[in-house]
Amino acid sequence: VITVKGSTKDTGSAAGEKDEDSPKEEPWETALKTTVVDMEIGEFRDHKVSVWDLLHSKYIPEENRKELLELYKAGELTLEQVKTVVSTIVSKAEAERTKQSANVSCPREESTVAEAEHTHPQED
Numbered sequence: 001v002i003t004v005k006g007s008t009k010d011t012g013s014a015a016g017e018k019d020e021d022s023p024k025e026e027p028w029e030t031a032l033k034t035t036v037v038d039m040e041i042g043e044f045r046d047h048k049v050s051v052w053d054l055l056h057s058k059y060i061p062e063e064n065r066k067e068l069l070e071l072y073k074a075g076e077l078t079l080e081q082v083k084t085v086v087s088t089i090v091s092k093a094e095a096e097r098t099k100q101s102a103n104v105s106c107p108r109e110e111s112t113v114a115e116a117e118h119t120h121p122q123e124d
Contacts, residue, residue: 032052035051036049036050051079054087055082
């Protein structure tokens with residue numbers, strides 16, 4: 001009985017210490033980290049990736065990330081809108097990178113990218 005009590009106490013204090021050391025996560029942050037997108041481009045191909053990870057990827061410039069987070073936290077953008085905007089930015093950036101690397105060998109790629117850009121809704 002003493003051993004069980006002791007291990008329960010140890011587990012409780014260990015969990016308590018862990019909670020005190022790690023900063024509390026905001027609900028909006030948790031939502032971004034738990035909402036996943038199935039991206040079919042670049043390094044994310046065939047992976048489900050969180051909106052949070054996309055926001056903090058090399059594809060999203062810091063000023064865009066800050067603006068999106070501010071609008072989302074203020075309630076001006078829904079989670080779905082953030083997901084759409086981030087997915088679109090990542091897709092366009094990867095398409096542009098692909099176009100530049102394949103520009104010499106595949107001139108048709110350019111018209112495909114231009115068409116794809118017009119199919120995505122523009123978010124303000």
